Amino acid sequence: MAExxxxxxxxYQLASPRWCYQICxxxxxxxxxxxxxxxxxxxxxxxxxxxxxxxxxxxxxxxxLHVPSAILAQSCYMxxxxxxxxxxxxxxxxxxxxxxxxxPIGASMAILALLTGAIWGKPTWGSWWVxxxxxxxxxxxxxxxxxxxxxxxxxxxxxTAAQATAVLALVGLVNIxxxxxxxxxxxxxxxPATFKLTEKPAMPAEMWVPLLxxxxxxxxxxxxxxxxxxRNEILRRERRSGWVxxxxxxx
Amino acid sequence: MSDLYTNSGPVAGQLHIGRxxxxxxxRDLMLSLRxxxxxxxxxxxxxxxxxxxxxxxxxxxxxxxxxxxxxxxxAALLATLLSMDALFRSDFxxxxxxQLLLSPQPLYVVVLAKVLAHWSLTGxxxxxVAPLIAVMLFLPAQGMPGLLLSLxxxxxxxxxxxxxxxxxxxxxxxxxVLISLLVLPLYIxxxxxxxxxxxxxxxGLPVAGHLALLGALLAFGLVLAPLxxxxxxRISxxx
Numbered sequence: 001m002a003e004x005x006x007x008x009x010x011x012y013q014l015a016s017p018r019w020c021y022q023i024c025x026x027x028x029x030x031x032x033x034x035x036x037x038x039x040x041x042x043x044x045x046x047x048x049x050x051x052x053x054x055x056x057x058x059x060x061x062x063x064x065l066h067v068p069s070a071i072l073a074q075s076c077y078m079x080x081x082x083x084x085x086x087x088x089x090x091x092x093x094x095x096x097x098x099x100x101x102x103x104p105i106g107a108s109m110a111i112l113a114l115l116t117g118a119i120w121g122k123p124t125w126g127s128w129w130v131x132x133x134x135x136x137x138x139x140x141x142x143x144x145x146x147x148x149x150x151x152x153x154x155x156x157x158x159x160t161a162a163q164a165t166a167v168l169a170l171v172g173l174v175n176i177x178x179x180x181x182x183x184x185x186x187x188x189x190x191x192p193a194t195f196k197l198t199e200k201p202a203m204p205a206e207m208w209v210p211l212l213x214x215x216x217x218x219x220x221x222x223x224x225x226x227x228x229x230x231r232n233e234i235l236r237r238e239r240r241s242g243w244v245x246x247x248x249x250x251x
Numbered sequence: 252m253s254d255l256y257t258n259s260g261p262v263a264g265q266l267h268i269g270r271x272x273x274x275x276x277x278r279d280l281m282l283s284l285r286x287x288x289x290x291x292x293x294x295x296x297x298x299x300x301x302x303x304x305x306x307x308x309x310x311x312x313x314x315x316x317x318x319x320x321x322x323x324x325x326a327a328l329l330a331t332l333l334s335m336d337a338l339f340r341s342d343f344x345x346x347x348x349x350q351l352l353l354s355p356q357p358l359y360v361v362v363l364a365k366v367l368a369h370w371s372l373t374g375x376x377x378x379x380v381a382p383l384i385a386v387m388l389f390l391p392a393q394g395m396p397g398l399l400l401s402l403x404x405x406x407x408x409x410x411x412x413x414x415x416x417x418x419x420x421x422x423x424x425x426x427x428v429l430i431s432l433l434v435l436p437l438y439i440x441x442x443x444x445x446x447x448x449x450x451x452x453x454x455g456l457p458v459a460g461h462l463a464l465l466g467a468l469l470a471f472g473l474v475l476a477p478l479x480x481x482x483x484x485r486i487s488x489x490x
Contacts, residue, residue, distance in 0.1 A: 088482075136439075143436040150432050154423055160490025164419050167483050168433060171415055174471075178440070 015092045017234045018243050024227040031223045038217035046210040053207075059123045062116050064211055068218035070113035073141060074176055076106030076222065080148070081173045084166025094230075096162035097237065099169065100152060101229035105222060107145035114138060134190035137179040144172040158237070265355045272364045279368035282341070289337065293373050294380055297330040301384050312389040319388035320398070320449035326384075327377045327402060328409060328438055334373045335413035336430055338365065339421040339484065348421070349488055358481040363473075366407075366414050366480070374406030390453065397452025404465040405445040411469075411476035412437040418483035422490055441468060 013019050046064035053060040080102035087095035117135065118128045129135065148165050155161035180193075238244045266274070283290060304322050305315060342348040351361055381402055382395055390398065416434035423429065448461035 140436045140439055143432075147433040147436060150429055151419060154420070154425075154429050155490065157490050160422075160486055163486040163490070164483065167415075167479055167486065168419060171412075171437065171479050175436070 014094055015090075017094060017097075017238050018241075020094050021231055021234045024231050028224065028227050028231075031220050031227070035217060035220035035224050038213055038220055042210055042213035042217045046214060050210050051204075051206050056124055059120065062120045064214045066113060066116040066120055067211060068215045069109045069116065070138065071215055072218050072222055073106055073109035073113050073138070074179060075219075076102050076109060077141060077144070077169070077172070077176060080106060081166075081169040084162075084169045087162055088166045088170075093237070094234075096159070096166070097230055097233045098226070099166060100162060101226055101233055103145055103149050103152065103165075105225055105229070107142060107149065109222075110138060110142040110145060114142065132190050134179065137175060140175055141179060144169075144175060148172070268357065268360050271356050272360050275361050275364035276368050279365050280371070283368065283372050290372055293330040293334040294376055296333055297326050297377055297380065298384065300326040300329060301388065304388070316389040316391060316453075319385060319390040320394065320453060321446045322388060323381055323385060323390070323398065324401075324405075324442055324446040324449065327374075327381065327406065328442055330377055331373055331406060331409040331413060332431055332434060332438070334369070335410075335417045335434065336420070336427055338369050338414055338417040340417075343421045343488070348484065352485060352488055358484070359477045362414070362477045362480045362484070366410050366477070369414070370407050370410040374402075374410050378402040378406060390449075393455065394449055394453035397449045397458045400458070400462055401445045401448035401465060404462060404469055405441050408441050408465070408469045408472045409438060411472040411480075412441075414480045415476060415483060418480045418487060420487075421484070422487035441465065444468070 014023075042064070047061055050061070050064075052058050080099045083095045083099040083102065086092055087099060114135070117138075121130065122128050148168055151168055152161045152165045155164055235244055235247075301322065304318060308318065309315070339348055342351070352358065378399060381398055385395065385398055413430075413434050415437070416430040419433060420430045444461050444464045448458050448465065451461060452458045
């Protein structure tokens, strides 16, 4: 009796490394073009054309790097944990590879958010670092990424490493709502979230539209880097299979 | 032996959950009590770390009493962390962990009993020693109930979260440093609420809120951590 498939067909197709490698290769140019356009356009718009803040002057413009990288650091963790869970449940090799490729990107996004935050904090709060709930929980997120990467490199067997890091990523998922709501639960120095799904942003459209462009640009950047890492990882993991040999010989 | 088994289990040879819990607890306690030197090591470490602060920072009583809540909690946390690596190590090395995983008994209960055994010899012992050390750090007397209660509620959570790290690294030869990298980020919320509870007790503010959060963390850990520990053990042993 054929087992009932309750997920869309493409989900199962993604499980094939070869198919996944090819689809990533087809998507990559589109995302690269979108990323370049959005990144260049968004940067120019936000640095040169968006109005200066009435209190912070031009120093607020770092928000156009800070907010996208902070959003990405959290999204990337979510993706890593979800991919890890898929890998644990359906034993899907590609999901393990996605989770593994996510960790370094997420860690660099977290460090970028922390650094830009520090640079922004100096002129506005008067210090590079404050032990505020949002900052601390972001730092913890960075530590979690480091832990995931350390565990992944410590275990020799790749499939065991993937499973172990998936469990750790899922356990660390507890931190994501803490980061998200830290500025609402605790009365801290950090301002509340810039974007909310349910309300209009508190800043004028001339300011938040370029920010939205930058956020989308960062997501495209993330997609491009993730797909490149994933393709490399697939080639490395499948180096003994026929199609990889053919591919390499044909080049 | 036959009276140990019940017919209610779905699998032949499955123990009654309560008996399984007590048997595992007894076995682990007995094994630990036979290695007395390992037993006192976390306590000695706790005491030594505490000693470093008056020597390294300042022996002045007013300053130390301000520092005491945080220092006590950090030291207790590090002492627990240090003891975590041994939790599954000897069972893994002599093969009994594999037998436990192969047995038809529910892993959740086994893991919970093992963590409880570990906690009662480390976390509970640390909690009982803490007032003595608190006196050495000039913690005001009104802070003592807060300290005891917060450690009593917080250290089991530390043991539960630490066991996840121990289970993930048990198959590795060099698990020591790695386990702290994995576990310390998870310990941070416990540390925040634990030391905040002691701080509040010292200054005479209500402690209940912090203790409630510590209790919530413990409840959360009790329900979900054994699942993660069990999954991690299966991965580590099969890998």
